[in-house]
Amino acid sequence: MDFSGVISNHYGAFLAGAGMTVTVSVVSIAAGMFLGLWLSFGLISRNRPIRLPSAAYRSFWRGTPILVQLLIIFYLLPEIGLDVPPVAAAMIALTMNTAAFQAEIFRGGLLSIRPGQVEAARMLGIGMPAIRVRILIPQMMRLVLPALVNETISILKNSSLISVIAVTELMRTSQQVVSVTYRPLEAYTVAALIYLAMNLVLARAGAWFERRYAAAR
Amino acid sequence: MEHKPVVLVEGLHKRFGAAHVLRGIDLAVESSRVVCVIGPSGSGKSTLLRCMAFLDRYDEGRVFIEGRLLGYREVDGRRVPDSDRNIDSVRSVIGMVFQHYNLWPHKTALGNVTEALRVVKRLSRREAEAIGMETLAKVGMEEKANAYPARLSGGQQQRNAIARALAMRPHVMYFDEPTSALDPELVGEVLEVMQELAGEGMTMVVVTHEMGFAAHVADEVVFMDEGEVIERGSPDDVFKRPRSERLREFLDTWRARTI
Amino acid sequence: MSFDIDIMFRYGPLLLSGLWTTVHVCALASLLAVAAGLGVSVLYGLPMRPVKLLCRAYIEVMRGTPILTLLFILYYGGPSFGLTLDAELVGIIGLGLYGGGYFAEIFRAGFESIPAGQLEAARMLGIPRRLVVARIQIPQMLTLIIPPSTNQVIILVKESALLSIITVAELTKNTTQMVNETFAVVEPYVAVALLYWLLIEGIALTGGALERRFGYAS
Numbered sequence: 001m002d003f004s005g006v007i008s009n010h011y012g013a014f015l016a017g018a019g020m021t022v023t024v025s026v027v028s029i030a031a032g033m034f035l036g037l038w039l040s041f042g043l044i045s046r047n048r049p050i051r052l053p054s055a056a057y058r059s060f061w062r063g064t065p066i067l068v069q070l071l072i073i074f075y076l077l078p079e080i081g082l083d084v085p086p087v088a089a090a091m092i093a094l095t096m097n098t099a100a101f102q103a104e105i106f107r108g109g110l111l112s113i114r115p116g117q118v119e120a121a122r123m124l125g126i127g128m129p130a131i132r133v134r135i136l137i138p139q140m141m142r143l144v145l146p147a148l149v150n151e152t153i154s155i156l157k158n159s160s161l162i163s164v165i166a167v168t169e170l171m172r173t174s175q176q177v178v179s180v181t182y183r184p185l186e187a188y189t190v191a192a193l194i195y196l197a198m199n200l201v202l203a204r205a206g207a208w209f210e211r212r213y214a215a216a217r
Numbered sequence: 218m219e220h221k222p223v224v225l226v227e228g229l230h231k232r233f234g235a236a237h238v239l240r241g242i243d244l245a246v247e248s249s250r251v252v253c254v255i256g257p258s259g260s261g262k263s264t265l266l267r268c269m270a271f272l273d274r275y276d277e278g279r280v281f282i283e284g285r286l287l288g289y290r291e292v293d294g295r296r297v298p299d300s301d302r303n304i305d306s307v308r309s310v311i312g313m314v315f316q317h318y319n320l321w322p323h324k325t326a327l328g329n330v331t332e333a334l335r336v337v338k339r340l341s342r343r344e345a346e347a348i349g350m351e352t353l354a355k356v357g358m359e360e361k362a363n364a365y366p367a368r369l370s371g372g373q374q375q376r377n378a379i380a381r382a383l384a385m386r387p388h389v390m391y392f393d394e395p396t397s398a399l400d401p402e403l404v405g406e407v408l409e410v411m412q413e414l415a416g417e418g419m420t421m422v423v424v425t426h427e428m429g430f431a432a433h434v435a436d437e438v439v440f441m442d443e444g445e446v447i448e449r450g451s452p453d454d455v456f457k458r459p460r461s462e463r464l465r466e467f468l469d470t471w472r473a474r475t476i
Numbered sequence: 477m478s479f480d481i482d483i484m485f486r487y488g489p490l491l492l493s494g495l496w497t498t499v500h501v502c503a504l505a506s507l508l509a510v511a512a513g514l515g516v517s518v519l520y521g522l523p524m525r526p527v528k529l530l531c532r533a534y535i536e537v538m539r540g541t542p543i544l545t546l547l548f549i550l551y552y553g554g555p556s557f558g559l560t561l562d563a564e565l566v567g568i569i570g571l572g573l574y575g576g577g578y579f580a581e582i583f584r585a586g587f588e589s590i591p592a593g594q595l596e597a598a599r600m601l602g603i604p605r606r607l608v609v610a611r612i613q614i615p616q617m618l619t620l621i622i623p624p625s626t627n628q629v630i631i632l633v634k635e636s637a638l639l640s641i642i643t644v645a646e647l648t649k650n651t652t653q654m655v656n657e658t659f660a661v662v663e664p665y666v667a668v669a670l671l672y673w674l675l676i677e678g679i680a681l682t683g684g685a686l687e688r689r690f691g692y693a694s
Contacts, residue, residue: 063673065637068648072669075661116319119272120378123313124333124385125305134336139323153540160542164641171544178552185553192537192545199540 006186010177017173018194024087024169025156028094032155035095036102041132043107054103061100066158069093074165090162098155105147109140149206153199160195170194221284222247223310223389223420224269229278231261231268231444238264239275240444246389249418253431255455256441257467262424263316265441266393269422270313271304282307283388312382316394318374320366326353326377327362330384338385352384353377356410372403376410389420396427428471432456440464480663487654487664494650495671501567501646502633508572509632510625513579520584531580538577543635546570551642567639567646575632582624586617618690626683630676637672647671 007014042054061069073093077084084092113136121131141148163172174191178184224246231239238261246252254262267273269280271288280287285307289296299307320329327349334345353359356376366374375395382390392411396404408430415421415434425431431438431452438455440448440463448455448464459465520531538546547570554561561569590613603611640649651668655661 060669060673063676064669065634065648065672067637067640068651068665068668068672071648071652072665075655076665079661114317114319116315116317117321120313120315120319120321120381121333122305123270123272123308123311124381125309125337126333127301127305127336130336134332135321135323139321142323157540157542160544161638163544171542171548174545174548183556185549185556188545188548188553192541192549195542195545196537196540200536203540 002183003186003190006177006181006183007190009181010187013173013177014170014190014194017168017170017191018198020087020167020169020173021156021159021171021195022198024091024094024162024167025152025159027091028098028159029152029155031091031095032098032102035099036106037137039099039103040106040110043103044110058100058103061097062104066093066097067161067164069097070161070165086162086165087167089165090159090167094155094159094162097158098151101151101154102148105144105151106140108147109144110136112143113139145209146206149202149209153202156198156202157195221281223283224422225279225281225284226265226269227279227281229265229268229275229280231264231273231275238444239268241278242441242444242446244269244439244446246420246422248388248420250436251415251419251421251423251434252437252439253435254422254424254439254441255426255428255431255467256447260441261444262441263393266391266422266424270308270311270391274298283310309385310388311391312385312387312389313391314375314378314382314393314395316397318366318371318378318398320374320378320381322366325363325365326358326369326373326380329366329377330381333381333385348384349380352380355383356380357406370403371399372406375399375407379407379410379414383414389422390414392421392423392425394424394426396425428456428468440467442467480660483654483658483660484663484667487658490650490654491647491664491667491671494645494647495675497564497644497646498633498636499675501564501639501644502571502629502636504568505571505575505636506629506632508568509575509579509628512573512576513581513583516576516580517583517587520580521587535577535580538574539581543570543574544638544641546574547638547642563639563642563644566642567636567644571632571636571639574635575628578628578631579625582621582628583617586621587613589620590616615690619687622683622687622690626680626686629683630679633676633679634672 039054039057042050043058045051045054070090070093073096074086074089077089077092117135118131121135126135159169160171162169163175166172168176170191174187177187181187222245224244226242226244229239229242230237242261242265244252244265254265256262264273268275269287271280274288279289286299287307288299288304290299290303291297321332324332327346330349330352331342331345334340334348335342338345340348350359350362353362356379358373358376358380361369361373361377366377369377379390379395395411396407399407404427408427411421411423411430412434423430423435433452435452437449438452439446440455440461442463447461448459455464456468459468516531516534519527522528547566550559550561550570551563551566554566594612595608636646637648639646640652643649647668651664654664658664
């Protein structure tokens with residue numbers, strides 16, 4: 001085994017790959033949060049024409065493999081005349097996917113807020129948009145933070161799949177390292193350790209948030 | 218000029234599915250009067266108050282707030298649901314206090330009071346906080362201004378909720394069993410605040426189980442059972458000279474319980 | 477963009493054979509995952525620090541590393557330490573070990589959820605230990621672990637699509653083969669999405685039925 005050779009000759013490539021992994025994941029999680037918030041209010045809407053399409057969206061994006069979703073986005077967008085670079089297709093697919101999972105997390109958080117709080121706000125004349133932004137979302141975010149951290153870990157791991165559409169993130173980078181060193185065990189183990197390190201940091205942050213808010217309640 | 222009560226309820230009916238919970242309620246609340254609604258659990262008194270705020274929609278009859286119909290518009294003699302904007306506008310003179318306080322746990326005592334001042338009345342932070350502190354002082358909560366609801370006792374939370382409603386300068390206050398969720402030793406501080414408000418001439422509708430409060434503070438007591446008003450009158454009439462069997466029974470059980 | 481129903485008939489058998497591979501690979505991987513998870517959660521409960529640490533490390537590595545990376549280590553890295561397995565077997569072992577990390581946490585939470593007081597109460601009534609496990613601990617655990625276990629099997633099925641990357645002829649692999657041979661994009665992907673969706677809904681329904689059968693209203 002030759003870990004030192006693989007690492008010392010290619011650490012720059014591994015770092016760049018990890019950087020791409022983080023960038024794609026952060027962009028997808030953030031964009032997915034925006035989309036997921038809208039979707040979560042759609043899921044609890046009393047209005048059927050809003051609720052049913054929201055539920056259908058959730059069902060598709062939670063009910064099919066993310067690899068298939070990625071391939072669909074990558075091959076179907078050109079079919080309808082949208083030529084996007086692989087990295088954009090990757091971000092779109094991950095965003096659409098995490099939006100469905102985040103929406104479900106948010107929905108759970110919203111349902112745990114007592115309806116009386118909304119009634120009190122309505123009696124004071126506060127409109128629904130302000131109730132969402134100032135009363136529901138801030139409370140819900142605290143409740144769902146641990147689940148959100150788990151979803152972030154999940155997206156970080158799933159971002160390894162975008163290597164199949166030739167985005168040079170961490171996984172793709174390690175494949176490239178293998179193709180010049182012929183050392184698959186070492187290269188993939190290095191990749192695994194980098195993923196592990198990033199996820200352990202995230203999990204730690206999640207546990208810290210959980211303790212903090214558990215104490216505040 | 219035509220005389221208008223602050224709140225006028227005419228022939229109100231409300232059904233939840235097959236359950237007919239309000240069966241033709243009439244009620245008029247004149248300015249500066251305190252009306253207490255009493256009755257056994259499930260008599261419909263809380264539903265009545267919620268319909269008078271249009272938190273629950275009523276099926277038949279009308280609720281007027283200072284002469285304006287609440288919740289519906291009449292178009293060519295037919296009734297259509299009113300827009301949220303109009304409902305908010307008619308409701309803006311009502312302040313409401315709930316059994317479970319319904320404070321927002323992510324905001325401080327002061328933050329709960331200033332929220333609507335900022336968002337609805339669009340006051341600056343300084344103005345809102347000045348009014349907020351003044352109102353908190355009125356309910357004896359100025360020292361707890363920066364505490365979050367989780368750190369407040371039930372009585373403090375309910376006084377906080379009263380301040381939240383008062384800060385909007387309502388013309389009438391609704392209280393929906395404001396002391397029912399409180400430990401017995403905390404009931405007094407909330408009733409005191411309410412009594413003080415009544416003394417200042419606030420128009421109030423109070424759904425309550427506190428017979429002592431109703432007897433001392435109310436101008437009119439309304440006794441409800443099974444969705445109907447059975448008796449109404451001055452506290453003396455209702456508590457000392459009950460005419461109906463149902464009211465006598467209700468008062469007897471209540472006395473038996475408090476001894 | 478039009479939908480060609482004809483190629484669906486020509487490639488139907490290919491997709492169905494892929495679906496069958498997906499189903500049996502996932503079934504075996506799930507069994508392995510449950511066994512590994514149960515084993516690790518029991519070991520975790522033993523009062524031995526090194527064992528506990530090893531279990532913790534296993535759980536963290538499985539939950540913190542992408543399944544694709546684990547599959548690559550096993551499939552491409554395996555021969556470096558004398559482990560040459562065929563792709564399908566790598567898939568079953570990889571998915572099984574990966575899922576085991578999650579099942580271990582599910583079972584651990586299940587064991588820990590039952591208050592000690594209940595077991596003391598049973599002991600005071602003289603109920604034998606064996607019956608305490610069978611009649612008190614396991615029924616309560618089932619309620620708690622069936623929903624996340626169903627969820628975990630669904631995740632496993634979705635992850636199994638990655639086996640296409642290490643050349644296992646499962647549903648996704650056969651779909652990409654269909655794409656490569658027909659140059660059609662819409663039909664294969666609509667079909668594959670639908671097949672996965674049906675499979676997963678089926679698992680969710682089964683899980684729901686198990687929940688009703690073994691759960692109790694809490």
